[in-house]
Amino acid sequence: MNNSFPICHHCNHATQVKKHGKSRTGFQRYYCLVCRKTFQTRYVYKGNEDKIEKQIERLSTQGHLPQAISTSLQVRLSTVLHYMKPKN
Template identity: 60%
Template structure:
């Protein structure tokens, strides 16, 4: 059986990624020894996923409003606004 090696969401490294316990809902948490941060490979709330920030940026550049983006991506309006503010 082949084990999948998780990739750190923060620094994109696979080397030095170790298991780091479980989240409150029981998902496996990982610790990256390269950037010293923890992460999950699968999030329950879509707003925590890495590609959401890129999608928000792309949709706003296409002329969509934050409200429309929130509905399309199925994340909260504060999450969309957070990515818009942090993108500037």
């Protein structure tokens, strides 16, 4: 039996994570005892996954248009535009 738990997406701790039920879609949820936040390791909507911002940034710097990025990553155009906004 595999008892390894994921690393918290918010604070990066791995030792203080416990199972916290399931989402409506059936994916396992976890609760971090350090930062007291919940997270999942899998999402139905790809815009919630880790590193989506870096993927959008990489494709954007390669010259891809927002619509093409949205299609290739299977996320909404508004998500792509949100991450492409210049940071002040």
